[in-house]
Each structure stands twice: as C-alpha cells, then as structure tokens.
Amino acid sequence: MEKRYQYAGSDLAGEDKSMLSSPFLGSDRSALLVSALFVFSLLSLPKYNLSGVIAFGAFPLFLMSAAKLPAGKIIKRLLRISPFILFMAAGNLFLDRTPMWFLSWFTVTGGMMTATVIFAKTIISLAGMLSVTLCIPFYRICRALEAFHLPEVLVTQLMLLNRYRSVLQEEALSIQKARDLRSFGNRGKELFRTASLIGSLLLRTTKRAERLYRSMIARGFQGRMRVCPADSMTSADWRVVGLWSLLFLALRIIF
Amino acid sequence: MISIEGLSFSWPDGTKAIDDISLAIAKGSPLGIVGANGAGKSTLVNHLNGYYLPQKGTISIGGIRVNKKNLDQIHRTIGLLFQNPDDQLFTARLYDDIAFGPENLGLKADEVTVLVEKTLRELNLWELRNKPPAHLSQGQKRFAAFASILVMNPDVIVMDEPTADLDPKNRRQLINLVNGLRKTKITVSHDLDFVWDTCERVCIMQRGRITADGPAKEILSNRELLEANSLELPLRLQR
C-alpha cells in the first residue's frame, strides 16, 4: 500500500504537455460527461452479456490509440485491481454451476460467464475513465467540475488537496524512512510508536495550513481559489456528448 | 515605519521567546536581525505580519496597529518570506501562483499579465511558469516564493533565512536583487556575509532580547561583541 499513491501527482494526473482531448471528446466538460455516460452504459449491461462488455472496450482502446496515451501507465494501474472484486468474481464461479453450453469436453457454467463479465467490466470501466482523466490536467478537471455547479467549497478543496498531496506524501515517506533507519526487525515499528510519527506529521500539516492561510490572505484570499472563471456548456459540447451517447446506445442495442 | 514597543511573548509551555523588545525601524534602511539558534528571531518576525499576535506590548506598521481587526491592511503592507517555501505556494501552476495576488487585488487582466511576466523574468522563472511548484528544486521554490511576494509590491519585505539551501550562484543573485529593491527590508539570517552585503543596520538578539543595535559594518566586525552573543565574524573577515 505504501507505494500506491506515492508518485501519483507526477505520473498519472495529466500534465499540461499532455494532449487535449478536444478533437474527440470536446472540451474538458464534455469529456467528463462522456466518460460518465460511458461508465453508465457499460455497467447497465446484463450479467451474462460478455460480448457487449467487450465491445465497450472500443472506447478506451480508441482513446488510447488516437490520443497516444501511455498505455503502460493505464495497464500498471489496472494490474492493481482490488482483491475484493476477484473474490466476488470467484464467488460467482463457485456458486453458479448451472451449465450453459458445452464445448465438446468442456462445460461453460453460468458462474464462469458472470465472473468473466465482472472482471471485464472492471477492467474496461476503469480503463475508460483513466484514459479520460489522463488527458486533462487536474486543475482543468476542477474548473470543469465548477462548470457543473459543484459547490465551490469542494472545488477549492480538491485543488488544495491535489497541490499538497505530493508534498505531504514525500514528507510521510521521509519520516517513515527515518524511523526504519533506527528500527531493526519489527522493533520500533509498533502501532503506538508509529502513532507519534503520524501525530508529528499531523502537527506539521496543521502548522502548514496556518502559514498557508496567512500567505493566502496576504494575497487577497477570501475563501475560495478562483483562478479562472469556468464557462458553462456550449452547444459544441452538447454535440459531442450527443454523438458519443448515440454511439454507446448503438453498442448497447447491437450487443 | 515600524515600531515595536514592549513586546513580550511566551509559549504555552512557558518558554519566553520574546522578552520586552522595543524597536523602531525607519523607512528604507535595510535591517538585519542575527542571533543564536532559539534566540527568538523567527518568533519576532512572525509577529510583524500578525501570524502571532502580541501577548504584551504593541506593534504598529506605517501607523497601523497589528491586531485582529487590522490584519487585512497589515497583510497588504508587509510581505513575509517564510522559512519553508512550500508554505507559500499553493496552486497547480507556478504562473497561477504569481498571478493569484494581483488578481485578488482587483487589477485588470492585462495589467496582471504584464506584471506577472515582468516578475517571473526578473527571477529567471519564466521558463518554469507552467510547472507545478511541487516539481521545482528547493532553490527554485525559494525564488518562486520570493516572486509571489515581490509581485504584490508590499512596502515592507521580511525574509526569514532567505539563503538557506541556495547554491552560491543563486545566493549571489539574491544579494543583487535585494540590493536593487527600494523598500523597507528586514532580513533574519545566520549568513552574516549575506547580512554584511545587504543590510545597513544590524540587531543582535539573545534569549528574546535585543543585546546590540547599530551600523552593520561596525557590529559585524566587532569580534568580542559577536562572540558574546554566540556569533562569529563574517567568514570574509576570518582567515
């Protein structure tokens, strides 16, 4: 777990040098809407419909090849699929043994089908969402969310959270390493001694928030960080959203 | 410009960090504050912008009392460079960070653009404008924090250990930059050579009190005085 969130700030959240999704997904706003529509239509597929689920893989695949996304990063993330899902899929495998079709010597059970569908849905829905968020720098996502009338408290919160995540994670990593340098075997890594380490980090965090606040109001801060006013949806945005929804609907009807 | 009168401050655990300090700082004369570790220097300068409020005594800046009511005005007058630049940069792009202050001051968009570009170029940060502050090196971060203050054009600039972690070349550039600013400047530093190069007046602090106050060159070449206060001659005067 400790490595999971470590370098995320730099390696997954889209950078400015990464491409705009625009030619295919319109603005950031429509891109977010399209990905929500995608996930929703994918997950509405019934539990035996494997071919439909696979067909929806077209969306992430198209984005990855068209926008030249780093597929390696997406795959690496997908490899960390939660064991919870695997467990649930395995549950279906064992519980539903009704035979569905026979391939000469091999019997395909209902459980095999539904387990595969669960697995494939997970992979494809996550790949679809990641290939959208990978195109857009985080602050632009925040702006887009603002355009959807998310409460400004939450938008400011997201921006600050993202800014300080990597800083604090690096500090947490250092402080944990400092402990490990002076611990041997499990001596020194006990919960109660570690709690003081988390506590110190917490103190630094709150102190930092205070100084940050000073530095923000010194520059005219009044409760929210508005760098650029967000626009609302344009008709071009709606066209893109409409087009993709038609496509998703077509996939749903064909398969 | 700044007047401190009978200021005292104790931490909740009883440590007396500032002990009855009175000090007047004239407009335009750069002041250095030096002294041993734990002398109370940071605690003192953090009082100037209201980060801590006086427990006893008063502070006023350009005629305005530092208290809870006036904080807004105080923050506009004084720019404080924190010891840790990560405490000062909070947006996703360096550019946005520098533009944050002027925008909130209500400047027009094109004025902001001109001002921000000028400041960034002045500090060699223009190329880095699209980088997230978290991806800058320590020295670049310090310059960026400095830019975020400079761009607000405050009357008073206060710097707490501005040269820590700077390489010699960046340190030299900071000296030139600070000397080019026509403002009231207060520097807290253990780098006595930096103080020698940038300040006209020096105060020495010890255990929460000011134990010496005078022209920089005079104080900083007085070996006995310095050594009595846990200090040494600037390195250039040593051989």
Next chain:
Amino acid sequence: MISIEGLSFSWPDGTKAIDDISLAIAKGSPLGIVGANGAGKSTLVNHLNGYYLPQKGTISIGGIRVNKKNLDQIHRTIGLLFQNPDDQLFTARLYDDIAFGPENLGLKADEVTVLVEKTLRELNLWELRNKPPAHLSQGQKRFAAFASILVMNPDVIVMDEPTADLDPKNRRQLINLVNGLRKTKITVSHDLDFVWDTCERVCIMQRGRITADGPAKEILSNRELLEANSLELPLRLQR
C-alpha cells in the same frame, strides 16, 4: 569502504537525477560533495542508506551490497542526516527521539540512559530534553537530528546540508565535533567554508554527474572550476 558503480536514477517524470556515477570512498577520509541546486546531491546520498534503491548500477558499503535484503545491516552501518530535520524527529519528547535508536538496537535500559544523556549534553540539548521536537527552533532541530544519529554510533556518517539554519557558534561546534569523529564522513553542503574545514576530498556534481574530484583545498581554490559549476570561492578566500 564505500563503492558506487555505474549508478543511475531517474524520477517517474523523466528527470535524470543521477547519471552513471562511479565513486570509491576510502575509510576515514572525509569527503565533501558540492554542486548547484538540483544537481542530484541529495538523491545520491539518499541512495547510500537504501532510502532509494539503485535503478541501475550497484552500491556496496563495507562489502555489503545495498539492496532490499540487507537494509537492516546497512542501517546499522550508516547514519544519514536528512536535509530537512523535521523529517527525522517524530516523538513527543526530544529525549524519546534520541533513545529510540539505541532501544531498538537492543541495548540495556541503563546503557541507553547513559548514552542518551552523554549525547544530549555533548550537543547542548540536555535542557531541551522534555520538549516536543516540533517546538524546537530550526537550528535546535538540526542538532537534535544530528544527535539521533550520533547516538547510534554508526561507522559511516552522511550529512545533507548540516550547517543550514545553524548559528555561527553551533556551526563552529559542529566543525570541531565532526573533525573529532573517527569515522567515514560524507558531507553535502553549499557552505564551502564548512567543507574546507572538514573535508580532505571534494567531488563537484552537476546535472547528475561528477564533474570534478580531488583534494579539497585544491578544488575549492580553483575559481574557474567552481564558477563553471555554479559555485564560488569559499567566502574566506574572497577578496
């Protein structure tokens, strides 16, 4: 004692912080590593104790390879002072922080008591022993972090910017202390005068590579070489 061979390291964002470095450090000969901000010095020394593991190349310390399996042994051999002391202190009382290492080493309680008291007194921290490290001044924190390493009595001591935030007297004391230690010592610092006083050998780093390596006095008095690497002569040699 320490040998680094063909070491390279890149950050996930592509920044190449260390670029094919090979270096052998003999027992007992103090080494200084200097260079511009962002040259890769911290990244390099953080490899020595396994904080980062080599992406390419190998490191061995006293014959032991630095890898995941040997970390416990490596940590026993090498003591690293981080660039930021806040990252090194984490208990509710300074005393506990200094006792943390020896306790985990399995020393007996009365041995720990004696050792901790000796170390705290040596670094003028005895009076502060009951304070939480978070409530120390910056320079006090740095000495405390140094104490937490010294008390473990490692064979190799690595210090990243040990003099930042130290007052001149404490800096002088550190020089004497470091010079009195019979250990393999590696110092990363922008304080070239400190390097001059404590190191016999100096390496200059630039953009992840070692661009010069030789006797300290020789390298640190070579103005052209230093200026080509964003450095300056030590202040004592200026004018």
Next chain:
Amino acid sequence: MHMADALLSPMVGGAFWAVSGLLIGYSAKKVSREADASKTPLMGVLGAFVFAAQMINFTIPGTASSGHLGGGLLLTVLLGPYRAFITLASVLIVQCLFFADGGLLALGCNIFNLAFFPAFIAFPFIYRVIAGNSASPRHVAAGSMTAAIAALLMGAFSVVLETVLSGITELPFGTFILFMLPIHLAIGIAEGLATWAVLLFVLKTEPALLNRQPASSRPHFILAIFTVATLIAGGGLSWLASSRPDGLEWSIANVTGKGAVSGVPPNAGTSLSGIIGSLSVLVAAGGIGLVLGKKRPEQKNL
C-alpha cells in the same frame, strides 16, 4: 473497503450518487455559512494528510501483519462533521479519478460508506457522547475504539447491501455478511487504536488543536434516524433481492429493448458470434484511433 463499479447496477449506483451528492451540497452550505476562511486551507492540507498517513505502516499489536490509518474518524475529530465530510469526499474523488479506486459509478457508494458513517454517525453520536471534549486518555480511548469500529461495521454492512441490491453477484446476503463483518471488526479495532494513539500524541504536544470544535457543529438527530431507517429498509429489500437476484435489472434492460433476454443465459452460438463481433469492433476502434491520431498535429497549449 472500496465498493467497485462492476458489482453495482446503475440503479443502485445512481441512487447512492444522488444521496452523496445531496449530502455534499448540504455540508457545503453549512460550511460556507460558517464563513471561516481560515479553515479552507486546513481542510485542503488535511485531505492531503490522509493520503500521506495511509503510506505510513505499523505492525498491528498481537499480529505479524501491518496496517495503516484510514483517517476518517481522526479527520472528523479535528474538523467537525461537515468539513470532514467534504474533505473525505474530496479524497475519495481523487482516489477514484486518478487511482481507479472503485470507479466512477461506485463513487457515490464509496462516499456514503467511507465518509458519511464516520462523519455523521460515528463521530457525533458515538465519539462525541463518550469522549466529548474530555482530555482524559481513557475517554478518548473508549470513544475512538467504539466509534471507529462502528463506522467500519456500518460501512461494511452498507457494501453488502449495495452489492446484494445490485444483484450482480451470487453471494447470498447472509454468507456475505458473515464474511465481511469479522474482517471489518478487525480493521475497525486497528483503526480505533491508531486514532486513539494519534489523538493522545496531539493531546500531549498541542492540545489546543482538539478544542476547536464548536458544539453547534452537531448534525441533526433526524439524520441518524433517517440513516438507520434506510439501512433497515435496505436490509429488508436485499433479503428479497437475494432470493430473486435479477429483480432490479429489468428496468434498464427494458429501456434498451432487450428485456426478454436480460437474465437469461444466451446459447453457445449467439454468444460466440457475439464475441467475435465485439472483438472486431475493438480492432476497428483501435485502427480508427491510430489513423485519426496520426493525422492530428501535435497540440501545444498554455
């Protein structure tokens, strides 16, 4: 534990999106009415702190395994329910968008399971009642332990509920519950111990941090009654649903005009040809993408 997209039906996922959305809106209103701008950076940085704290491992007493702090209860003790809820929701949003934890549809469920219970139930009705503003280690211990365990168990129960209501998995309600609750009891104990220990550290070094809570930040009792009612109703529904697992799917299937085959396994022939068809869609999409991607000039934007 994060709920996952693939285990959810759009109905259930959408319903929890709506519930969590309403709660966010409600909390945001409360927070902006308080108009205390100094708390804004505190929330932001504490959200980042949750990520950082989750990286620090410790050995769990009495076992050889290691764990980390979740942080939900700790954050609520420091920030009060409304701010903590917004902060935890932001953490879950970032985890969802950039770390693919759970997924987009599951986000609503995750906010409900992992933020609502500690912020609006466990803190005000358990921790507050037991520990109050007391600084006594024993009160803090009892408060954190019970509140953390309760929050985790309620979260786990809610995961089971959402899964069974969705009807994607075959696991019956009873078995699932018997599997989830003991695990989350163990996690809850570790979380409670860690929260207690961190609070103890704060009490020792910077007690002022803990006394910031105004008493008024206690959510309405109605909220609690509402939750309990929802859970009971949901529990009843899921008993029903687990006996007829496909019960809720028909509506979606109807919309797409494929109601008839919804829960019914297709035969081998149609399945095979379907899969071949879908694979050719994949190839086509990838190919079109490559062509379009080549034509498109590299974009440079500010």
